Amino acid sequence: MTRSNPDRIIVVGGGAAGLMAARELARARRHVTILEARDRCGGRIDPLPVSDFGYPAEGGAEFIHGKAPVTHGLLREAGLSLQPIQGTSWTAEDGKFSRRASQNPHESELQRALAELKVDLSLAEFLTSHFSHPRYEQMRRTIERMVEGYDAADPAKISVAALREEWMDGGRSAQARVAGGYGALIEFLAKACRNHGADIRFGSVVKAVEIVDGQTVIRCADGSSHQSDCTILTAPIPVLSEIDLPPSARVRAAAVADIGFGNVIKILLCFQTRWWIETPLKAADLTFLISEEQIPVWWTQNPNPQPVLTGWFGGPKTAGLAALDEKELIEAGLGSLAKIFGLDPRRLTERMVAARAINWANDPFARGAYSYATPATRAAQLTLAKPADGIIFFAGEALYRGADMGTVEAALDNGIETARAILRR
Numbered sequence: 001m002t003r004s005n006p007d008r009i010i011v012v013g014g015g016a017a018g019l020m021a022a023r024e025l026a027r028a029r030r031h032v033t034i035l036e037a038r039d040r041c042g043g044r045i046d047p048l049p050v051s052d053f054g055y056p057a058e059g060g061a062e063f064i065h066g067k068a069p070v071t072h073g074l075l076r077e078a079g080l081s082l083q084p085i086q087g088t089s090w091t092a093e094d095g096k097f098s099r100r101a102s103q104n105p106h107e108s109e110l111q112r113a114l115a116e117l118k119v120d121l122s123l124a125e126f127l128t129s130h131f132s133h134p135r136y137e138q139m140r141r142t143i144e145r146m147v148e149g150y151d152a153a154d155p156a157k158i159s160v161a162a163l164r165e166e167w168m169d170g171g172r173s174a175q176a177r178v179a180g181g182y183g184a185l186i187e188f189l190a191k192a193c194r195n196h197g198a199d200i201r202f203g204s205v206v207k208a209v210e211i212v213d214g215q216t217v218i219r220c221a222d223g224s225s226h227q228s229d230c231t232i233l234t235a236p237i238p239v240l241s242e243i244d245l246p247p248s249a250r251v252r253a254a255a256v257a258d259i260g261f262g263n264v265i266k267i268l269l270c271f272q273t274r275w276w277i278e279t280p281l282k283a284a285d286l287t288f289l290i291s292e293e294q295i296p297v298w299w300t301q302n303p304n305p306q307p308v309l310t311g312w313f314g315g316p317k318t319a320g321l322a323a324l325d326e327k328e329l330i331e332a333g334l335g336s337l338a339k340i341f342g343l344d345p346r347r348l349t350e351r352m353v354a355a356r357a358i359n360w361a362n363d364p365f366a367r368g369a370y371s372y373a374t375p376a377t378r379a380a381q382l383t384l385a386k387p388a389d390g391i392i393f394f395a396g397e398a399l400y401r402g403a404d405m406g407t408v409e410a411a412l413d414n415g416i417e418t419a420r421a422i423l424r425r
């Protein structure tokens with residue numbers, strides 16, 4: 001049942017993928033309606049109100065990783081500029097700070113084993129089969145911590161072939177921020193969608209998609225229903241299982257079980273001053289600080305002067321903090337910082353002027369942070385890329401088949417690719 005030229009299209013989700021798809025379709029004169037559950041666009045791009053921190057601090061995505069050609073193109077179109085990350089990364093261990101240098105004494109062995117990889121494995125299987133000797137213990141720990149932190153992934157699940165591709169491409173290293181924040185990019189896209197006639201409806205929590213007489217009928221929690229020639233579902237993959245789908249789409253959607261999805265807890269603390277410059281660290285240009293504490297990774301806004309430290313905890317171990325509310329997460333963040341810098345947590349609290357903590361697993365419209373590839377993911381993505389009944393499409397960062405799954409670039413790229421697939425029909 002394939003409609004050759006769908007005229008009315010519903011996009012479920014107004015995040016990066018949904019907006020990018022909607023803009024492309026609306027520009028091609030399709031009647032597009034975006035149904036968005038929240039009261040804002042952006043999804044996992046989540047700028048906090050300027051009143052919180054004095055600038056649109058990022059509660060979700062913050063950095064541009066790797067080459068990100070679609071993101072760069074969009075920034076140029078929007079007249080937005082980039083702010084490269086500048087400064088020095090440090091490691092804090094046992095009360096001592098050292099400049100971060102990734103000196104792995106087994107680097108050449110690791111590279112050789114990766115290059116010789118013929119059959120994909122999980123990272124844990126790869127490390128066990130090649131590097132189980134106790135002399136590799138430090139390297140195993142470093143790699144697992146990095147994968148849990150940056151990829152938000154479970155080492156027992158993440159594909160080592162995908163990691164090899166990611167590492168060759170410079171990894172998830174943060175290259176730059178969008179000057180003015182990712183929110184400016186979302187505003188630009190949402191405005192462009194509206195200018196081309198797309199309708200964005202907030203507070204529209206999609207509960208079910210049905211197929212009636214060859215059309216899709218979307219049912220929302222508020223009782224409204226919307227009919228269209230085809231539908232693009234961009235809800236994050238853990239949320240997809242909460243939407244009732246027709247049998248053909250349900251079968252395809254089952255493939256998401258083969259795509260990894262990790263969690264992140266992000267803690268933003270704003271202080272009166274950049275007090276860390278006065279500590280033994282004395283690093284005015286501090287960027288990233290990696291520690292062994294409960295909230296292990298911290299970064300500044302350098303080269304911007306905001307006195308804000310952002311804490312990051314990613315991967316399956318975040319489940320251990322699932323029961324903490326926002327206040328308790330902020331306290332956990334302050335506790336980790338106090339240990340790293342050898343300070344009294346009460347003194348830090350006195351110097352704090354604003355704070356936010358977001359456990360993305362508790363967000364009902366995300367249920368986690370972002371996806372990663374398992375050895376079965378590429379096959380799952382191919383299954384999901386074929387529209388169910390020719391009229392229900394899946395899109396979003398998790399469907400992106402390049403090296404940078406789980407990024408804004410992945411979402412933008414997959415959104416436009418999905419729209420073009422519809423327009424080619």
Ligand SMILES: Cc1cc2nc3c(=O)[nH]c(=O)nc-3n(C[C@H](O)[C@H](O)[C@H](O)COP(=O)(O)OP(=O)(O)OC[C@H]3O[C@@H](n4cnc5c(N)ncnc54)[C@H](O)[C@@H]3O)c2cc1C
Binds near residue numbers: 016061063234360407
């Ligand atoms: C803490 C955190 C930090 C990150 N850091 C970075 C970073 O530095 N750099 C980077 O490139 N990427 C980062 N990411 C990942 C990046 O944010 C995502 O990959 C990207 O924004 C996903 O876009 P999307 O459109 O695929 O999904 P989403 O942004 O999740 O959009 C999906 C939309 O669907 C809506 N929705 C969900 N359910 C329903 C429903 N039932 N009905 C209607 N609407 C629904 C959601 O509200 C949402 O707006 C980060 C993510 C998180 C959480």
